[in-house]
Amino acid sequence: MSKVLLRFADLQERRIVSNRVQLSRLIARENFPPGFLITANSRCWLEEEIDGWIDSRRGRSLGPTVGQGVAKRRVEAA
Secondary structure (H helix, E strand, O other): OOOOEEOHHHHHHOOOOOOHHHHHHHHHHOOOOOOEEEEOOEEEEEHHHHHHHHHHHOOOOOOOOOOOOHHHHHHHHO
8 A cells, every 4th residue: 555645735725724823823733743854845644644643633613714614614604
């Protein structure tokens, strides 16, 4: 089984983070996986770690950029 690496842009695409400041706060305050450096200025995360973090937070109140997008939350609230 191959490991899937996610870059910062992938985290943005999945609506987990919107900027690097938010990412730093998630790592510091919300037990978000810190990932690892693949070069001096490039960080990656294992997809399974990110999926595990999201699964561990299910049922908790999530901000609109963590786990699920704003549009989906509006549909659920209607």
